[in-house]
Amino acid sequence: MTHFDIVPVDPGDPAQVRARLAVMGAVDAHDHAGTRHFNPAHALAASVVGRNDVRSERWVAVCDGRVLGYADATMPLLDNTHSVYVDLGVHPDERRRGVGSGLLRHVEERAAEEGRSALSTWILAPGEGAPEVRTEGAAFAVGKGYQLSLNCAVRAVELDTVDEAALDRLWDEVAAKAADFDLVAFEGLPPERIIDGMAYLHARMYTDMPLGEWDLQEAAIDRDRLAGWSEMRRLRGELHLQVAAVHRESGEVAGFTEIIVEAGSEFDCFQGDTIVDPRFRGHRLGTLLKIANQRAVRSWRPRMRFVWTGNAVSNDHMIAINESVGYRLVCEENVYQKKR
The missing domain is CATH 3.40.630.30 (Gcn5-related N-acetyltransferase (GNAT))
Structure with missing residues (x-):
């Protein structure tokens, strides 16, 4: 000791x-x-x-x-x-x-x-792309009474190796099914006309994504919280790239995706939330949004090499979208939780 x-x-x-x-x-x-x-x-x-x-x-x-x-x-x-x-x-x-x-x-x-009453921690585990990730952290957590609550996988897309011609073909295919939607790309705080719809979908992330046994409860997200997050990122020097799909007839935000580039990170950035409102699913919007924002990264940061993302292993639909735009499995990142 x-x-x-x-x-x-x-x-x-x-x-x-x-x-x-x-x-x-x-x-x-x-x-x-x-x-x-x-x-x-x-x-x-x-x-x-x-x-x-x-x-x-x-x-x-x-x-x-x-x-x-x-x-x-x-x-x-x-x-x-x-x-x-x-x-x-x-x-x-x-x-x-x-x-x-x-x-x-x-x-x-x-x-x-x-x-x-609930303590949660995220611990990496080895995968085919990172076999040398250590396992002691998980053993330590389990020994202290924490239980595996959500099994997730980490994937990365290496932007320099993406087949852009294949991505063009995929874009044409999915864009044909999303003719009733406009894409709105922006950095930082969402534009006034979509900020409330963005807040609504951020809140849905707490209930729509697979949670396994992890005790995560719903949240009330509003424009003021989005403004607070945006101000925080500005002060930290983070680049926050987002693309929203807006239903042309109703003006409602049908879905969005986001990528965050941290200050001081020259080669790695990470995917934040991606969600499509259940009312607007079936139009391949998730794929369209991912392609648009992935390409925005290269426009803003031409030397950026990797975009990282994590998904519950049970989220087959989002995993399929990620892999279609170039993501490959690296390792696991699991949630361990202890409840008192």
């Missing part, structure tokens, strides 16, 4: 900030080989500029001035207020000395103090 203190992260302490980022980078390099690279600029920005609909608490385990590990807890404030989302890591050289157990115990105590 190692003696250590658990202290809050102090963004005004340069030495602590650098040490925490170094540990996060070491954890990523050791545990997540072959997956999306750790971006210290994003971790730094997130520790200073957070969402206004959650409260984030960050701690580090410190021994003789050295940072041994970290634990972040995110607590929703407007919905799912029973939940805490946990991200925890220990430097590979400091493991099996009680650091991870101490950090997790601290998070669980804070959850109890806040009256939170």
